[in-house]
Amino acid sequence: MPMNQNHADLPKFRSTHESDYQLLIMYLNEFWREAVHDVEMRFGFEESTSRRPEPFSTVPFLPDADFVERPDVTAWLNTTLAQPGSRAALVGLGGIGKSQVAIEYAHRTRQQSPSTYVLWVHADTQARFEEAYRVIADRLQLPQRYDPKVDVLQLVYDWLSSAENEHWLMILDNADDVEVFFPRRHDRAGTTASKQQPLAQLLPQTKNGRILITSRNRDAAERLAGTWGIFFIQRMDENQATQLLQKKLRDKYDEEAAAALAQALEYIPLAITQAAAYIVRRWPRMSCSTYLEHFRKNEKKKESLLNRDLGDLRRDGTAANSVVVTWQxxxxxxxxxxxxxxxxxxxxxxxxxxxxxxxxxxxYYRKENDEDCEDDNDDDNDGDNDDDNDDDNDDDNDDDNDDDNDDDNDDDNDDDNDDDDDGLDDDLETLRDYSLVAVTVQQGIYEMHALVQFCARAWLSSVGDMARWKQTFLHIMSENYPPGSYENWSKCQQLEPHIAQLVETQPADAEDATEWARLLTNAGWYGWQVGGYERAEALLWKAVEVREAVLGAESSDTLTSVSILALVLRGQGKYEEAEAMNRQALDSREKALGKHHPSTLTSVSNLATVLQDQGEYEEAEAMSRRALDGHEKALGKNHPDTLTSIHCLAYLYHMQNRVDEAGELYVTALNGFRKVLGPTHPTTLACEGHYASLSEKTAAMR
Known part of the structure; x- marks a missing residue:
């Protein structure tokens, strides 16, 4: 038997998963059978064909005293497998408890129906499937089972198919790989694959037999049990999880810490069992509370805990007993x-x-596909990738005037392209098939177990891919987090939880740092708009610092961050700092763009507002009129920036009790906002509020 080892290392195997180990076991079993066959044939020990063994069970596990009932699963199994010839599949994450439910169901079946054969088949590989069938043949004492010329698998199939035999229940455990049961006709090299009968054809459909399947793979389960024969096992609920923890820990159970520990482990049975084994092993130095403390300490410690394999008699000997390894x-x-x-x-x-x-x-998929197209068309490099100011439409920061930045908000592009044949739907289906991703009741929204995400990140780190994916994630968030203007609030709100960790650490690479600053600027802008001043200020200071260092103080992107920071400072009453920031932005924009550029005029308007806040009405009015005149000439009377300048000047007059002038300007601005932005836009509503306040003041004066 050829093996990739020398004689000294031959008896040494690192794991029962190794292909050489499984090959050796298969050959030894085959050798044993042939030897038994030779002895029986020589001495006439072949069983009589009329002999039928008493019903038996080949379940390799005893009933579990720690089993926690999951009523919804049990009820479904009892209903689904009540019909003759029925098949049912339990589908879910590795370690979610599928096999434990199957073991319990198998023992209950034997207890309730002693005349039923219960047959356990390890289905993770073809070799183990065949080995299980050979064991069944031995237990059934099928004639000719040792004859090398006889197909033992077919012998078992024929017996299972016979209506003359007693009822049987087969458990196909870990039927995860579609190709084990439905092999492709051609291998990857294009050559014809083995003509051996597909294993799926060795599973009889007969009235006296039922089949229970456990699988991580929905596709495999559906092919074996049918679309309606599937039950997706979810994580335990809190009560079930704490029950399991209590049973595993016994007298070491800590009721106060148990619920928090079960929650941290996301109610995953394997994770709970693994944690309990670790606590028991290290008791009294380790308890529920100390384990939880270590688990929450940092990702490195968490990975160390979840990687520990202390063995589990309740699981297949070839299966990993740690969450990290199982999911990896x-x-x-x-x-x-x-x-x-x-x-x-x-x-x-x-x-x-x-x-x-x-x-x-x-x-992300659209970008990947575009890059693939660019690789195929190298001559298309005409510099069209000037997302230059992305977040940074210089006219971004006009006070309440965030409607002017729709030019950089072309990420709206993407809610409406669900039909794109970009591969995303197929990939999501694959992840859903393995229960790694779940859909929610909200269309277009997905969710994952945090523990699955953690193990995926640990896997990426182990193969050296983590840095690349962190960079990819940063660029995706930077490109998709829009400016904080009103039209984009829903998207900003959606993305806020996803950037929470991202904004904490500045990348070392200059290009990545620039993308990071872009993200921080837009996130700070949104924070300012919705009143989150403290966080917005912190984000924008970081953005300004990075952009000044990488792009220079005079860069238009840097000045955008400076201008928005000035608005945030003003919102907190930090008028002197805000004035200094606005003057810096104005001076730089005048030099770079000229006095009449819309972005320069935005800085003029912003400076006027902060001067007004400090009671410097004369200079504020001069600045406001300059901004209004400039916007009218550059953009027209009905542009939102022009209307905002009118609104700002009206408010300045309002503060000086120049009610007639203020009222006339308010009406002009309000009518324009209603027409251009709509009656419910925050800028329209703010203008209405100011006008109503003026009207009350006017009435009181009269």
Missing amino acids: MTFEQIQKERRSAADLLSLMSLFDPQEIPEWVLRS
């Missing part, structure tokens, strides 16, 4: 089946686990 095996399977789906998993692991928006994922 799934990740690697996905990478083998569909690389783009593994890439999507890598990307999604960096989002907040809740409310992951599909439109952002689709923008």
Whole structure:
């Protein structure tokens, strides 16, 4: 038997997962059977064909005293498998408890129906499936089972198919790989694959037999059990999870810390069992509360805890007993089946686990597809990638006047392209098939288990891909987080949870730092608009610092960050700092763009407002009139920037009790806002409020 080892290392194996180990076991079993066959044939020990063994069970696990009932699963199994010839599949994450439910169901079946054969088949590989069938053949004492010329698998199939035999229940455990049961006709090299009968054809459909399948893969489960024969096992609820923890810890159970620990482990049975084993092993130095403290300490410590494999008699001996390894095996399977789906998993692991928006994922796919097209058309490099000022439409910061920045908001592009054949839908389906991603009741929104995300990140780190995906995530967020103007509030709000960690750490690379500053500027802008001044100020100071260092103090992008920071400072009553910032932006824009450029006029208007706040009405009025005249000439009377200048001048007059002049300007601005922005726009409503206040003041004066 050829093996890739020398004689000294032959008996040494790192894991029962190794292909050489499984090959050796298969050959030894085959050798044993042939030897038994030779002995029986020589001495006439072949069983009588009329002999039928008593019903038996090949379940390799005893009933579990720590089993926690999951009533919804049990009820579904009892109903689904009540029909003769029925099939049912339990589908879910590795470690979610599928096999434990199947073990419990198998033992209850034997208890309730002693005349039923209960047959356990390890279905993760073809070799283990065949080995299980050979064990069944031995237990059934099927004639000719040792004859090398006889197909033992077919013998078992024929017995299972016979209506003359007793009822049987088969459990196909870990039927995760579609190709184990439905092999492709051609291998990847294009050569004809084995003509051996597909294993799926060795599963009889007969009235006296039922089949229960456990699988991580919805596709495999559907093919084996049918579309309506599937139950998706979810994580435990809090009560079930704490029950499991209590049973595993026994006298070491800490009721106060148990609920928090179960929640931190996301109610995943394998994670709870793993944690309990670790606590028991290290008791009394380790308890529920100390484990939880270590778990929350940092990602490195968390990975260390989740990576520990202390063994579990309740699980298949070839299966990993740590959450990290269990799920990483799934990740690697996905990478083998569909690389783009593994890439999507890598990307999604960096989002907040809740409310992951599909439109952002689709923008990533669109960009990837565009880059592929550019690679195929190298001559298309005509410099069209000037997202130059992306966030930074210099006219961004006019006070309440955020409507003027719609030119940089072309990311709206992406809610409406759900039908694009970009591969996203197929990749999402793959991840959903493995229960790694779930849809929500809200259309276009997905969610993941935080623990799955953590293990995916640990996997990326282990293969050296984490830095690349962090960079990709930064660029995606920077490109999709829009300016903070009113039209974009819903998108900004959607993305806020997903950038929470991203904005904390400045990238070392200059290009990445520039993208980071762009993200911080837009996030700070949105924070200012919705009243989150303190956080907005912190973000914008970072953005200004990075842009000054990388792009220079005179850069239009830098001045955009400076201008928005000035607005935030003004909103907090920090008028002197705000004035200094506005004067810096105005001076630089006058030099770079000229006195009549719309962006320069925006700085003029902003400076006028902060001067007004400090009671410097004369200079404020001069600045306001300059901004109004300039906007009318450059943009026209009905442009939002022009209307905002009118509104600002009206408010200045209002503050000076020049009610007639203020009222006339308010009416002009209000009519314009209603027409251009709509009656419910915040700028329109602000103008209405100011006009109403003036009207009350006028009435009181009379």
